Amino acid sequence: xxxDIKATEFLNHAAALQLVAxxxxxxxxxxxxxxxxxxxxxxxxxxxxxxxxxxxxIQARExxxxxxxxxxxxxxNIETIASQFLVEENIRKNQYQLxxxxxxxxxxxxxxxxxxxxIESAILNRASDIHIEPSEHVLRIRIRLDGQLSNPQTVDTxxxxxxxxxxxxxxxxxxxxxxxxxxxxxxxxxxxxxxDFRLSTLPTLYGEKAVLRLLYGQxxxxxxxxxxxxxxDQETLRRMFRSPYGAVIITGPTGSGKSTTLTGxxxxxxxxxxxIMTVExxxxxxxxxxxxTAADPKSGFGFPRALRSILRQDPDIIMVGxxxxxxxxxxxxxxxxxxxxxxxxxxxxxxxxxxxxxxDMGVEPFLAAACLNGIVAQRLVRKLCExxxxxGKLTAEEARLLELPQDTAVKVPNGCGQxxxxxxxxxFAIYEYIEVNEGMRREMAGCGYVFGEVxxxxxxxxxxxxxxxGVRNVVLGxxxxxxxxxxVFRE
Numbered sequence: 193x194x195x196d197i198k199a200t201e202f203l204n205h206a207a208a209l210q211l212v213a214x215x216x217x218x219x220x221x222x223x224x225x226x227x228x229x230x231x232x233x234x235x236x237x238x239x240x241x242x243x244x245x246x247x248x249x250i251q252a253r254e255x256x257x258x259x260x261x262x263x264x265x266x267x268x269n270i271e272t273i274a275s276q277f278l279v280e281e282n283i284r285k286n287q288y289q290l291x292x293x294x295x296x297x298x299x300x301x302x303x304x305x306x307x308x309x310x311i312e313s314a315i316l317n318r319a320s321d322i323h324i325e326p327s328e329h330v331l332r333i334r335i336r337l338d339g340q341l342s343n344p345q346t347v348d349t350x351x352x353x354x355x356x357x358x359x360x361x362x363x364x365x366x367x368x369x370x371x372x373x374x375x376x377x378x379x380x381x382x383x384x385x386x387x388d389f390r391l392s393t394l395p396t397l398y399g400e401k402a403v404l405r406l407l408y409g410q411x412x413x414x415x416x417x418x419x420x421x422x423x424x425d426q427e428t429l430r431r432m433f434r435s436p437y438g439a440v441i442i443t444g445p446t447g448s449g450k451s452t453t454l455t456g457x458x459x460x461x462x463x464x465x466x467x468i469m470t471v472e473x474x475x476x477x478x479x480x481x482x483x484x485t486a487a488d489p490k491s492g493f494g495f496p497r498a499l500r501s502i503l504r505q506d507p508d509i510i511m512v513g514x515x516x517x518x519x520x521x522x523x524x525x526x527x528x529x530x531x532x533x534x535x536x537x538x539x540x541x542x543x544x545x546x547x548x549x550x551x552d553m554g555v556e557p558f559l560a561a562a563c564l565n566g567i568v569a570q571r572l573v574r575k576l577c578e579x580x581x582x583x584g585k586l587t588a589e590e591a592r593l594l595e596l597p598q599d600t601a602v603k604v605p606n607g608c609g610q611x612x613x614x615x616x617x618x619x620f621a622i623y624e625y626i627e628v629n630e631g632m633r634r635e636m637a638g639c640g641y642v643f644g645e646v647x648x649x650x651x652x653x654x655x656x657x658x659x660x661x662g663v664r665n666v667v668l669g670x671x672x673x674x675x676x677x678x679x680v681f682r683e
Contacts, residue, residue, distance in 0.1 A: 259609070360374070365393070419449075439563045444537075521554065551643075571623075624660075
């Protein structure tokens with residue numbers, strides 16, 4: 193569906209969504225509009241009233257129209273969203289700290305339009321991050337979709353100071369401080385959805401770089417049914433997470449979906465008869481009925497102190513956002529063997545690496561073995577677009593790495609309008625897990641906790657390896673061989 197961007201100026205985004213109507217082109221007082229039912233006189237009359245033009249209806253599928261509305265208006269950037277009010281309110285509160293020239297610059301049309309359009313475009317495309325990067329001659333802007341940064345778009349570098357200042361005001365940061373990194377946050381409601389933003393600025397050679405992390409309403413996305421686990425594995429994982437005490441650790445590199453998986457299972461454990469406490473930095477996925485605590489190391493309220501305080505709050509389940517240091521690891525392990533279920537994340541290459549990592553952090557081997565109930569290691573891969581994936585072949589290298597015959601039937605990305613030409617839409621986890629039982633603990637104690645022997649014992653308690661899991665998803669056509677190779681062998 194090809195759309196003239198100028199035609200969309202006759203109908204704003206909210207009206208397009210409400211009427212399920214997308215302007216296609218405008219000429220000589222006529223506006224061609226895609227609608228599901230061209231014979232619906234009420235819709236045609238509403239469109240003529242709103243646009244003042246004679247409407248030429250074109251029939252199209254409702255699903256396709258809705259998709260293109262988001263895509264087109266995300267590019268056109270017509271609608272100004274709540275950030276306008278947010279900034280103006282903060283400017284009003286700080287009017288005595290801002291000189292009149294700066295106030296006018298922050299309210300100028302180019303600055304307002306750029307910031308608001310960036311935020312709206314990212315929301316419409318369900319991006320996870322916005323990067324604003326200064327260079328010598330241009331200001332480069334990129335968004336991260338399904339884990340991949342988009343091709344950069346550039347604007348006049350003269351806009352950088354005003355854009356950064358406007359973002360800083362939105363994030364409650366000091367606009368006068370340009371030599372040091374800063375962190376801020378704000379929230380917006382967009383078409384009824386609560387979206388939280390985390391803002392980070394960093395001085396670079398040509399000015400301050402800003403990165404916005406977008407955190408969407410989590411209820412649907414956090415369902416464990418949507419995380420990519422196979423049904424038989426999901427039951428085992430649920431058994432691990434429903435243990436009355438002990439520790440369950442989720443591991444993987446940065447950006448591998450650890451927190452999302454952890455919060456998904458935590459949502460299932462959230463019942464009226466349990467007291468669930470969390471300590472996080474920052475709180476990313478608040479859940480009604482769970483007591484969330486934000487760690488703040490700068491003020492002296494780091495993970496160890498927060499964890500000690502939580503233990504005095506009669507918790508049944510404790511979620512530690514990340515085990516980062518020796519003290520946190522020791523307290524979490526002690527809590528796990530004294531009647532609490534402890535859930536946390538850790539950075540290791542695989543599931544079998546969690547035990548030696550805990551010992552390296554200072555946890556006694558017998559305590560590490562006693563406290564562990566289960567370990568999940570995961571990576572994220574992109575999901576093939578169901579609309580355009582096509583039959584393909586493995587390369588010789590992919591066949592070798594995945595240990596598959598080269599003539600194995602697989603799917604490969606193609607690219608269409610529905611997936612923005614990327615061939616992928618969404619992501620899911622490939623994973624491996626270890627369910628630790630008493631027999632394994634006795635074996636570990638019997639081998640003297642020799643790391644090599646311990647890892648062998650732990651691997652015997654695992655299900656499929658991450659590679660096996662990835663290969664299964666390739667054969668089922670859920671993702672491509674290239675994605676599994678990237679996730680398993682290159683991260």
